[in-house]
Amino acid sequence: MAAIPRDVSEKLITAQRSLFEKGIPAIILMEGGKSAMVDRITSEVLGTLEPRGVEYHHFKADGKRGSPFSSMEYITKSPARGRISFYDRGWYSDIIDCIRKKRCDEGEKLIEVSRMERYLIENGVVIVKIFMDETEDAAEKHADSYPIIIDRDCGYLTDDLDHRDMGISDEEVEAMLSASNTVYAPWDRVDVEDFEITAENVARIIARRLEQRLQYGIIPEECPVKEQYHNPREDADLTAEAKDYDDALAEKQSELAEMQCRMARSKHSLVVVFEGWDASGKGSTIRRVAGALNPRGYNVIPVKAPTEEELSRTYLWRFCTNLPRPGRITIFDRSWYGRMMVEAVEGLCTETEYCRSADEINAFEKALVNSGATLVKIWLEISPQEQLKRFRAREEDPMKSWKITEEDWRNRSKWDVYDLYVNSMMKQTNTPWAPWTVVESEDKKYGRLKVLDTLIDSMKKALD
Structure with a gap:
């Protein structure tokens, strides 16, 4: 039985069709939570959409990806017009890894990703940012409701760590989320509960955010030319x-x-x-x-x-x-x-x-x-x-x-x-x-x- 109700699935499919017809690309960014549960939620949402119009990208936040340009790599994977890309982890996991390894300045990194989000949005890309709030108690309580959870090492399939595994406090993550909760790219927070409830909540958020973009479009801001440097x-x-x-x-x-x-x-x-x-x-x-x-x-x-x-x-x-x-x-x-x-x-x-x-x-x-x-x-x-x-x-x-x-x-x-x-x-x-x-x-x-x-x-x- 599908975890996502039919009316929500229909909204997702309708939004996907409208994005395709209008040539609007979208990124669904999934952050937070344990990889096993988040991956099952993502899989459930993907299963409601037309697969030929969807891409899935997993980014491992270890500072060792093929390109040294983290923001650049996210742009290279961004979708073409009319397509939807799901990002399993992304630039915020990169910031958490940055905090853990002290390999960059957190404040400067937040500015960098904020500018990247603004660039993508102002150039027509919809960004839906979802953070999965999962406590240790909730993970244990609801684990049995999630289908096909393999509780063992499967190599790259199960090698993600959440922020607690990486030694990052809840307070540090809250500060990051607060600083990056902008008007043009707000966060949607989802409590991890039973599988069906969580999958439905995530699907409703995605459908609502896509519908908002389709209805209201982008409101352009003034951008005066700033000739501030020596020629x-x-x-x-x-x-x-x-x-x-x-x-x-x-x-x-x-x-x-x-x-x-x-x-x-x-x-x-x-x-x-x-x-x-x-x-x-x-x-x-x-x-x-x-x-x-x-x-x-x-x-x-x-x-x-x-x-x-x-x-x-x-x-x-x-x-x-x-x-x-x-x-x-x-x-x-x-x-x-x-x-x-x-x-x-x-x-x-x-x-x-x-x-x-x-x-x-x-x-x-x-x-x-x-x-x-x-x-x-x-x-x-x-x-x-x-x-x-x-x-x-x-x-x-x-x-x-x-x-x-x-x-x-x-x-x-x-x-x-x-x-x-x-x-x-x-x-x-x-x-x-x-x-x-x-x-x-x-x-x-x-x-x-x-x-x-x-x-x-x-x-x-x-x-x-």
Whole structure:
């Protein structure tokens, strides 16, 4: 006999169908309680839904998951439009593990996950947060009412610990829940009782929260543009030229290779972002960087127009899926900053999405840095005169003519507009934890050497 009443099951199925039709993704986060009981409750709810529209993800809070970027991993598992993801444990179990091992600052971690929740919600994801309140007495009293409870070690199937097993007091958990009980992502608390009662209560909460989102939608908040940081483009000297280029290049590439070797033996990773004007030398500079590296330890990600799959997710999703594991390097040839430049200029995002983007990107980069990544953001600077010279040279060279398109000329015609957006981007995102390095690339050789120096210095700082 099903534990969830028919009327509640019908509400869940109706809500799932409406989410699918409207293209709204949802995350159901299950925290608290013993894994054996919580898993049976989750299984019962899953059994009422259309399985083709549901995903299940278990996150083990041990600080040893495949990616060092905890917030990023939750984003990579977030559902596409119209789908529902059940998270068996999640970012709050990660905070409890953080408290236990003293491996991070609890307050800063709470801020990080709060920003992640806000990012997901404001980008259209419904989040239902359920905490299972289970006392030791209740666990013993109601255990016999739960079907198929295996009271022995089943490896990864039963290896979760609740906060008491981890030496965390009820008071510490209450403080965490209180601090994270926000207006936009509130907690629903469920007392663990007999199986049928508990399953029904959880199902009713999920149905109610989904119905509320479907009925009321998202109320957008004001997000004024905050140009609060120095613009490093103002300090660029485009007259800078390279000296002894060949010898300097060989020396710096050798040093970069040594730094890669050191990083490969560490828990650190390197994320490099290349942005800049068309024809500013991104491709040739990346080739000089990659030429110094062992291909086993790096990836170059060329960022183009998003695919249909990427468009079905929140906009940072496609970047989170390409972040490096410890000891590795990822180089982005263009990046998430497209939201603040081409998408804004060409009307590919809404004004609200644009004005939110700086805060979302700053929080994203803060999480990267806090999780052990070294983030290097490079802007290649050239003059409009030098760009025109390079465009014409490409047109005249049969080996390079494929690199110049009508879109390049169209973008050039909007130089002044792009210039305004780039300056605003710098003033909004040149943060202390993820500053921009402006590389003068009027002389390509000088620019390449400065990029190599920047990467070497950043890696030394992280590893020393």
